Amino acid sequence: MNATPRIAIDAMGGDEGVPVIAAGAALALAADAKLNFLLVGDEVRIGAALAKEPALRAASEILHAPETIAGTDKPTQAIRRAKTTSMGIAIEAVKKGKADAALSAGNTGALMAMSKLALRTLPGIDRPALAALLPTLGDNDLVMLDLGANTECDANNLVEFAVMGAAYARIVMGLERPRVRLLNIGEEELKGTDEVKEAAALLREADYLPLSFDGNIEADRIGRGEADVIVSDGFTGNIALKSVEGTARFITDLLRRAFTSSLRSKAGFVLSRPAFHMLKTHLDPNNHNGAVFLGLNGIVVKSHGGADAGGVANAIGVAAKLARASITQRIAEDLSRFHAHHPAPVAAK
Known part of the structure; x- marks a missing residue:
């Protein structure tokens, strides 16, 4: 169990972008002082927002991303820009072990596609699922x-x-x-x-x-x-x-x-x-903000695009709780029990 989870946040995602994301992270930190963040996006805009939140600034690292994923981008387009966008870089931080969970309020299809490609599914899982x-x-x-x-x-x-x-x-x-x-x-x-x-x-x-x-x-x-x-x-x-x-x-x-x-x-x-x-x-x-892609080799949380600061804080709280409880390990253990009784998957109709 990680008592001090680090959440990689796509700071450019959502309808309002950096201001609401930063305000939400500040609220989450006020409620849980053991959190720390990797804020991914335009370093100038993130830095300006953090200047108004000294406690959040002390608990955060900024990682610059030159591009963002638009709401109109197709998943195939997003995948090709995974290494240069705030969403893709946040997910990559989870893959490389630099963060315990990733969070974005951006394009759902793009987030799902990039998460699945970067993190892959857990053993025994055919497809990840979106839960809320x-x-x-x-x-x-x-x-x-x-x-x-x-x-x-x-x-x-x-x-x-x-x-x-x-x-x-x-x-x-x-x-x-x-x-x-x-x-x-x-x-x-x-x-x-x-x-x-x-x-x-x-x-x-x-x-x-x-x-x-x-x-x-x-x-x-x-x-x-x-x-x-x-x-x-x-x-x-x-x-x-x-x-x-x-x-x-x-x-x-x-x-x-x-x-x-x-x-x-x-x-x-x-x-x-x-x-x-x-x-x-x-x-x-x-x-009730904070949907989760379950079944991946890592934690990815989707926030509503129109979430306010309180909604973003709730989504961060979900990510932190799942990281502390090692949800990927729990799912893997439960599925291993099922597959021990049913080693051959049910054929698709």
Whole structure:
């Protein structure tokens, strides 16, 4: 366990770039004084931001990068410029052991492509998965994966995602045996694609793994607190995530419109302001910022491009927690148990 993790940050990523990244790192450092940073990007702009944050300056090293990855860059274009861009250099720092984790708020496709190429996948893993925390009505958040890294998956991939998601939940939520469920069109065992049904059969037999497989779950139950980990292919997972995020924005916008529609409504808002604030805080994506590419030989965290300083600080906290808990080692150990019982991967359909 590394008590003083070093986080390599793509300081040029995100909608606002250096100012918000630096402010977020300063907040993270204020909450955890044992952190230190490798800030990658335009050294002049980073230096100017650090001049306003003396504590962060003392805990940081600047590594100049002459180029950045744009949001419109294709992954193939990004890979060709991995050695000269702030995103690529941050990932390379993890590969070379100069940092314990990398973080970027930049182009998701480029980050995934460069991370996979530079770090490779852990033994026994076919594909990495993008996992994130979502709020629920239960006692803890929910880990959901895959959220877009793999549009098509076979049964073996889904089982690997379940193992990786459970390891993540054990670390970030302190759960001994996370409840794992497969996202499906119904809870019945006979419903769903062949891949989902085959993955369910494998997980039911895997009582030797540190997880509890609780069967299928439908999309309308995602936020009810009935699962700790929800697994799907990336195509389905990304649509489900965007639907959840869109619904949250719809509710908050609808309430705002309702409370400003008349003088009586405005008076009602004054009385209900504490409840409305609680709702807004619970649904704010900044409070759950920090998606993770699981299954790589290294830790890479993706921040929302539009995250504020608090959101960036939360993503840094996720990276630090995973580094301290050695998540790559935990995943490798859990997968070795599964493959010891199922040495031949399930054939793709």
